[in-house]
Amino acid sequence: MAVGATRLKRVIGAVTAVATVAFAAACGSSDSGDAASGGNVTLEFAQWWGAELPAGDLDKIVSDFTAQNPNIKIKLLSAPYASTKQQLITGAASKTLPDVVGLDGAWVNDFAKQGAITDMSKLMTDSNYDASQLASQIQVNGKTYMIPVVNFVYPLFVNKDLLAKAGVAKTPTTRSEFLDAAKKISALGGDVKGWALPLDTAVPNGIQNDVMSWLWASGGSMLQDGKPALQTPAVKSTVEYVKSLNDAGVIAPGSLTMKEQDKVEKFTNGQVGMMIDSLAHINLIKKNAPSLKFEVAALPAEDGYTGKRGIPYASWGIGISNSTKHKAEAFKFVSYLMSKDTNAKLSTIANGFPGNKTAQPDFGDSDPLFKTAFDIYQQGYPANEFVGLPKSEDLMRSFDEQLQLVLTGKSSVDDALAKAQQSWSSVIG
Amino acid sequence: MSSLTASPVAPPVEQAAPPKKKTMARRLIPYGYLSPTVILIVVLMVIPIVMVISYSFRDNVIVQDNSVFAGFANYTKVLTDPDFLTAIQNTAVFITVSTVAHLVLGLAFAMMLNTPLLGGVAKAVFRIVYILPWLFTVAVIAVIWRLLLDPSGVVNYVLHTLGVVQQGVNWLGDPGKALWVVTFINIWSGYPFFMISLLAGLQGIPGDLYEAAAVDGTNWFQRFRHVTLPQLRPVIISMAVLDLIWTSQQFALIWMTTGGGPLHATEMLSTYTYKQAFSEYEFSTAAAAAVIVLLLTMVLAFFYVRQQRER
Numbered sequence A: 001m002a003v004g005a006t007r008l009k010r011v012i013g014a015v016t017a018v019a020t021v022a023f024a025a026a027c028g029s030s031d032s033g034d035a036a037s038g039g040n041v042t043l044e045f046a047q048w049w050g051a052e053l054p055a056g057d058l059d060k061i062v063s064d065f066t067a068q069n070p071n072i073k074i075k076l077l078s079a080p081y082a083s084t085k086q087q088l089i090t091g092a093a094s095k096t097l098p099d100v101v102g103l104d105g106a107w108v109n110d111f112a113k114q115g116a117i118t119d120m121s122k123l124m125t126d127s128n129y130d131a132s133q134l135a136s137q138i139q140v141n142g143k144t145y146m147i148p149v150v151n152f153v154y155p156l157f158v159n160k161d162l163l164a165k166a167g168v169a170k171t172p173t174t175r176s177e178f179l180d181a182a183k184k185i186s187a188l189g190g191d192v193k194g195w196a197l198p199l200d201t202a203v204p205n206g207i208q209n210d211v212m213s214w215l216w217a218s219g220g221s222m223l224q225d226g227k228p229a230l231q232t233p234a235v236k237s238t239v240e241y242v243k244s245l246n247d248a249g250v251i252a253p254g255s256l257t258m259k260e261q262d263k264v265e266k267f268t269n270g271q272v273g274m275m276i277d278s279l280a281h282i283n284l285i286k287k288n289a290p291s292l293k294f295e296v297a298a299l300p301a302e303d304g305y306t307g308k309r310g311i312p313y314a315s316w317g318i319g320i321s322n323s324t325k326h327k328a329e330a331f332k333f334v335s336y337l338m339s340k341d342t343n344a345k346l347s348t349i350a351n352g353f354p355g356n357k358t359a360q361p362d363f364g365d366s367d368p369l370f371k372t373a374f375d376i377y378q379q380g381y382p383a384n385e386f387v388g389l390p391k392s393e394d395l396m397r398s399f400d401e402q403l404q405l406v407l408t409g410k411s412s413v414d415d416a417l418a419k420a421q422q423s424w425s426s427v428i429g
Numbered sequence B: 001m002s003s004l005t006a007s008p009v010a011p012p013v014e015q016a017a018p019p020k021k022k023t024m025a026r027r028l029i030p031y032g033y034l035s036p037t038v039i040l041i042v043v044l045m046v047i048p049i050v051m052v053i054s055y056s057f058r059d060n061v062i063v064q065d066n067s068v069f070a071g072f073a074n075y076t077k078v079l080t081d082p083d084f085l086t087a088i089q090n091t092a093v094f095i096t097v098s099t100v101a102h103l104v105l106g107l108a109f110a111m112m113l114n115t116p117l118l119g120g121v122a123k124a125v126f127r128i129v130y131i132l133p134w135l136f137t138v139a140v141i142a143v144i145w146r147l148l149l150d151p152s153g154v155v156n157y158v159l160h161t162l163g164v165v166q167q168g169v170n171w172l173g174d175p176g177k178a179l180w181v182v183t184f185i186n187i188w189s190g191y192p193f194f195m196i197s198l199l200a201g202l203q204g205i206p207g208d209l210y211e212a213a214a215v216d217g218t219n220w221f222q223r224f225r226h227v228t229l230p231q232l233r234p235v236i237i238s239m240a241v242l243d244l245i246w247t248s249q250q251f252a253l254i255w256m257t258t259g260g261g262p263l264h265a266t267e268m269l270s271t272y273t274y275k276q277a278f279s280e281y282e283f284s285t286a287a288a289a290a291v292i293v294l295l296l297t298m299v300l301a302f303f304y305v306r307q308q309r310e311r
Helices: A001-028 A057-068 A081-094 A103-114 A122-126 A160-165 A177-188 A206-217 A233-247 A260-269 A278-286 A327-337 A339-351 A370-380 A390-407 A413-428 B019-058 B071-079 B082-114 B118-134 B137-150 B154-161 B179-201 B207-215 B221-248 B252-257 B271-280 B282-308
Strands: A040-047 A072-078 A098-101 A138-140 A142-154 A156-157 A193-195 A270-278 A296-297 A312-322
Touching: A040 A081, A040 A206, A040 A327, A057 A072, A057 A327, A057 A339, A072 A327, A081 A098, A081 A103, A098 A160, A098 A327, A103 A138, A103 A142, A103 A312, A103 A390, A122 A142, A122 A312, A122 A327, A142 A327, A142 A339, A142 A370, A156 A160, A177 A193, A177 A233, A177 A270, A206 A233, A206 A260, A206 A270, A206 A390, A233 A390, A233 A413, A260 A270, A278 A296, A278 A370, A296 A370, A296 B271, A312 A327, A327 A339, A370 B154, A390 A413, A413 B082, B019 B282, B071 B082, B071 B282, B082 B118, B082 B179, B082 B221, B082 B271, B118 B179, B137 B154, B137 B179, B137 B252, B179 B221, B179 B252, B207 B221, B221 B282, B271 B282
Parallel strands: A040 A072, A040 A098, A193 A270
Antiparallel strands: A098 A312, A138 A142, A142 A312, A156 A270, A156 A296
């Protein structure tokens, strides 16, 4: 009996040790899934799009591709935006990015410099791809690293009821008209304010969408020859304008820690008369407040400005890992997503605008506001100067902090812009 | 009636010396059992910590292939960064006030639940009510309090209705108030753990001690001071040290309520480190900040371990 027990102990000990070594070995030799077997290639495609599209829609688009290319399998790795971002940052650092990756323009420069994503210009040349059909390409040092697949523009949302109640007959098209309308809406009393400005520093994209958009709408730029140019009259005028809105008391309180979702919620609840927001939120607003009457319009420009208006946008971009062994197959998949029909289909279900210039989204079943926004988009030009910049989130945050100092009266506009310029120059100077 | 008979002692049997191989195998058996734990600790703790420490002494880590030795440059950079010093100051206030409040509230509620003045049903109801904050995840707590404390939220509505404030207070967006407000939220979400632990401690105090003290003519406060507190001392110290460590690592609540703002008013060591790593991609300085946090936490851990040994 004792001998049996001892033997059993030894067997358990040996099995445990072997299992542990096997476990450790398995940890160290995990394959990214970039495997080819029997002539078939499996590509991993990490993105957040699947989480934002109606369930199964992205799978259907992918299965159409695999039906046309039976030797290429696509494994979708769908997660929410924030999770995808962190996974990709980690993957880029360890050079284990999935074969094809969904990209935000804000990440491109850093990933390209790390050598984590590949130069797609070469792939386009190698496969004789007609790049003229692309609405835009995100480049670093003249090489394309990201192609925007679907663009989501940020027009001005206006609560028509509040505007009418405030006695404003016309949707504002200039800064003066906007200030006037915002004052009249705020004068309605209660918790209602004219505008919402989310300046939360955890996700400081309010600087891009809600502040710099005023600059771009008047044809201005925050860069000059790729270098920061924050002390120009155009940027100063933008910040002074935002300050004037704050001084007039037309901005919803709590803006220093307000998040984008708070802004949308306040607009949906009728607490804010106007906001600059993603077109993608139209369905959400209509679902949560079916009786809310609102419209979308081009962003107001400086008084007297007659040029084309830049309209901020965010993209579902796509890139290819530099470490994948199947770049040609990966680019084939990218080409498929960018093809006229597929791109139009994807844009339609995403309520966005296509990255292929020849693709026409189908507005048949969509809200009429999408058609209006598409017209605004075509009359102006997509503007987002943060796309492709290094450490763009950090740039937004440092500008955000300076703007907060201005709005709380702790800094003058000139000092704030000088400090922001200094901070930005250390990153992209 | 039973009789005892002495069993004869067996003479020592001379055993043949076991073969060397067998002895070695026998010696290795305990290591076989230990190996899963050891490997997990090495893979999940030792290696990451060593890597972070090594990153803190190098530059261009993770994001570039050509990392170089930088000595203490990253530490100098972090320790001379005003934002880091603000983060240390805020973290010190946050963890000290939180821990003291957790202790006071936890003890007060635990004593309330332990009192014989309340019936069983009342105790059960209060126990559920008091423990509720602990059941919510951090994300839910952050969302709830952001809604409650919105300038147009419930808290301001109640205060305005009662005439306490004339207009909505900007609780989380005012740099002068934000730190105290997030500390309050942390206190609200964390006191039940203290309460439960102290309640268990209170229930373990022998009633004889209170009876003896009563016979000696002591009043309630004297019994609390000379019986309750000394009996709870080991629990209180353990909980306080653990709470200091846990609260110093609080990230999600701050990130989801204020993001470290406005104007760094709620910047903590955790949010500072996160921003360095995932916003500025400065993994070297993030590693240096993390090592400093590790050292500060180890001081607390040292006191905790020593206190546990004394017990």
